Amino acid sequence: MSRFAIGYSPHEGQLDRALMVFVETGDGVLVQERGKQAPRLLNRSMEARSNGGPARSVAPGEPAYFDMILDGFSTSVFIRTIAELEPDVLASMLVAEENWDLLPRPGVHGVPA
Amino acid sequence: VEETWRIEGDRFADSFNPRHAIISDTGRIGYLKVLGGNYAEDPWVEQWANEQIISELARTLGLPAVEARAGSVEGQRGAIVTFANGRKLSELEAQGFRVAPLLDAALNRHQFGLIVAFDVWTLNVDRGAHNLFIPVEQGRPVLNLIDHGHTLLLPRESKHADPAPADWEEFVASGVLEDASMTQLVLSSYLRPYAAPEDIKGGVETITRVGDDVIEGVVDAVSDEFLCCPRPAMIRLLINRRDELARCLEEAL
Numbered sequence: 001m002s003r004f005a006i007g008y009s010p011h012e013g014q015l016d017r018a019l020m021v022f023v024e025t026g027d028g029v030l031v032q033e034r035g036k037q038a039p040r041l042l043n044r045s046m047e048a049r050s051n052g053g054p055a056r057s058v059a060p061g062e063p064a065y066f067d068m069i070l071d072g073f074s075t076s077v078f079i080r081t082i083a084e085l086e087p088d089v090l091a092s093m094l095v096a097e098e099n100w101d102l103l104p105r106p107g108v109h110g111v112p113a
Numbered sequence: 114v115e116e117t118w119r120i121e122g123d124r125f126a127d128s129f130n131p132r133h134a135i136i137s138d139t140g141r142i143g144y145l146k147v148l149g150g151n152y153a154e155d156p157w158v159e160q161w162a163n164e165q166i167i168s169e170l171a172r173t174l175g176l177p178a179v180e181a182r183a184g185s186v187e188g189q190r191g192a193i194v195t196f197a198n199g200r201k202l203s204e205l206e207a208q209g210f211r212v213a214p215l216l217d218a219a220l221n222r223h224q225f226g227l228i229v230a231f232d233v234w235t236l237n238v239d240r241g242a243h244n245l246f247i248p249v250e251q252g253r254p255v256l257n258l259i260d261h262g263h264t265l266l267l268p269r270e271s272k273h274a275d276p277a278p279a280d281w282e283e284f285v286a287s288g289v290l291e292d293a294s295m296t297q298l299v300l301s302s303y304l305r306p307y308a309a310p311e312d313i314k315g316g317v318e319t320i321t322r323v324g325d326d327v328i329e330g331v332v333d334a335v336s337d338e339f340l341c342c343p344r345p346a347m348i349r350l351l352i353n354r355r356d357e358l359a360r361c362l363e364e365a366l
Contacts, residue, residue: 044207
């Protein structure tokens, strides 16, 4: 099961206004920004270092990759909500017609065509 | 005025040091960074002391740095890091941005030499793209410093302190941390290619003007529960390295 996270506005009085959604996938992390027509897939390997450990490459699809992406965006949006991505949640999001346009289109590794 | 924080978010980034969103009674927001389950309190809780000490020293030198302090929120010890609205360089790199033009355009480009010297002074072994960020809503980028857990005497292995010495003060005065290999290690930071040797030497001159009283005050402000080595050893470390910085870098540059 994938995880998803929601990043909220960091501005006073808007802390409950969702601005970004992050979805963990096998190919990387899908990031959907409020107001953008389609999500983008982040899938470049990154270098990580745990406490005291050597640097290692973290590939898209690894659990640590999702954590690294959230860490990277944690200064752009205020990340407050993390949950497992239940199929029911996804289905309920798609009740609204316009939400279908937010789904990734077929393409290489899920990158919108 | 003491500020009280409460946890307002789910824990995330469990692969590294997890964190929670927090909000203070004054309305400020931030993150509480806590230890992951696999890490022993001694020595890793000292990361949060390092975050506070380095953040304060950076600001003393006029370097833009995120405000961080060692503290507890709802009984959980960690680093209370005030939210800073910007984009980490690692995030920009992940999205395919070319970082070099961005850094060259930074308003505080002239401080890069001081930052490199600062990282050598404070034994920072973790100045990567993930520990540099650029605030948004600026006419031009300003490079800010963030995440200073892996400085001073952490990680113990890379600071020749594993196992922990019997006498910490003797250890920091021994000169083992001023050898050439250590200087090369902490000099190989992300910003090193962007700082000319003369700029780094200029940074050293600025650092040597930091007084003993300032160093003592910054270290004394950390609560005992976050220091695994004796407080006088931490103070001695910073004073020794300040005094030896020019010599270390003269050899290395």
